[in-house]
Amino acid sequence: MKKIILLGYMGCGKSTIAQNLSKTTNIPFLDLDNCIEKKANLYIKEIFEKYGEIYFRKLEHEMFVELLQSSENSIIGLGGGTPCYANNHELLKRDDVVSIYLKASIDTLYNRLVYNKSKRPLIANMDEEEMREFIAKHLFDRSFYYNHAQHKVSVDDKTVEETVRDILEILA
Numbered sequence: 001m002k003k004i005i006l007l008g009y010m011g012c013g014k015s016t017i018a019q020n021l022s023k024t025t026n027i028p029f030l031d032l033d034n035c036i037e038k039k040a041n042l043y044i045k046e047i048f049e050k051y052g053e054i055y056f057r058k059l060e061h062e063m064f065v066e067l068l069q070s071s072e073n074s075i076i077g078l079g080g081g082t083p084c085y086a087n088n089h090e091l092l093k094r095d096d097v098v099s100i101y102l103k104a105s106i107d108t109l110y111n112r113l114v115y116n117k118s119k120r121p122l123i124a125n126m127d128e129e130e131m132r133e134f135i136a137k138h139l140f141d142r143s144f145y146y147n148h149a150q151h152k153v154s155v156d157d158k159t160v161e162e163t164v165r166d167i168l169e170i171l172a
C-alpha cells in the first residue's frame with residue numbers, strides 16, 4: 001500500500017492540499033502535526049514551550065515512523081521541519097511511498113505566513129522584516145532535505161484546485 005507524502009516549508013500548503021487531495025481521491029488524510037497533538041494532548045506550540053524543540057523532533061520522528069508502519073493507504077501532510085531531522089529524509093525514498101515537495105517561493109511563503117504565524121512557534125514572535133529574512137535563510141538551509149522528495153510541484157500562483165490537479169497527474 002502506498003503513502004502519499006506532502007512536504008515543504010511552513011505555509012506551502014501541505015495541510016490544506018492534503019485535505020483537498022483526500023476529498024478528491026477518497027484516500028484518508030493524516031496531518032503529522034495533528035497526530036502529534038492528539039497523542040501528546042498538547043498543541044504544537046505548547047510542546048515547544050514546555051519541552052523544547054528537540055523533544056518535539058523526537059515525537060515527530062516517532063509519529064512519522066508509526067504512520068509509515070500502518071498498512072492503510074493514506075495521504076500524509078508532514079510538518080515543515082520533518083524531512084530535516086532524525087534522517088527522516090531517507091524515508092522519503094521508500095518504495096511504498098510517493099513523496100511530493102510542494103515548492104513555494106519566499107514571497108509566496110511570506111505572504112501566506114505573515115497573517116498565519118501564531119500557531120507556528122518558530123516564527124510566532126518575529127516582526128515582518130525579521131520573518132522575511134528568516135524564511136529566506138531557513139528555506140535555503142532546508143532545501144537540501146526537501147530535494148530528496150521523489151517529485152516536485154511548484155505551488156506559486158496556483159489555486160488549491162490547480163495544485164491538486166498537478167498532484168493527480170503525478171499519481172496517474
Ligand SMILES: Nc1ncnc2c1ncn2[C@@H]1O[C@H](COP(=O)(O)OP(=O)(O)O)[C@@H](O)[C@H]1O
Pocket residue numbers: 008009010011012013014015016017077080112116155158159160163
Ligand atoms: N493556493 C493555495 N494553496 C494552499 N494554501 C493556500 C493557497 N492560497 C492560500 N492558502 C493559504 O495558505 C495557508 C497554507 O497553510 P497550511 O495548509 O497550513 O500549510 P502548511 O501545512 O504547509 O504549513 C492556509 O492558510 C491556506 O488557506
Ligand SMILES: O=C(O)C1=C[C@@H](OP(=O)(O)O)[C@@H](O)[C@H](O)C1
Pocket residue numbers: 008009010011014015033044078079080081082119120121122
Ligand atoms: O517548519 C517547522 O519546523 C515546523 C512546521 C510546522 O508545521 P507546518 O509546516 O504545517 O506549519 C510544525 O511542525 C512546527 O511548528 C515546526
Ligand SMILES: [Mg+2]
Pocket residue numbers: 014015031033077078079
Ligand atoms: Mg501543516
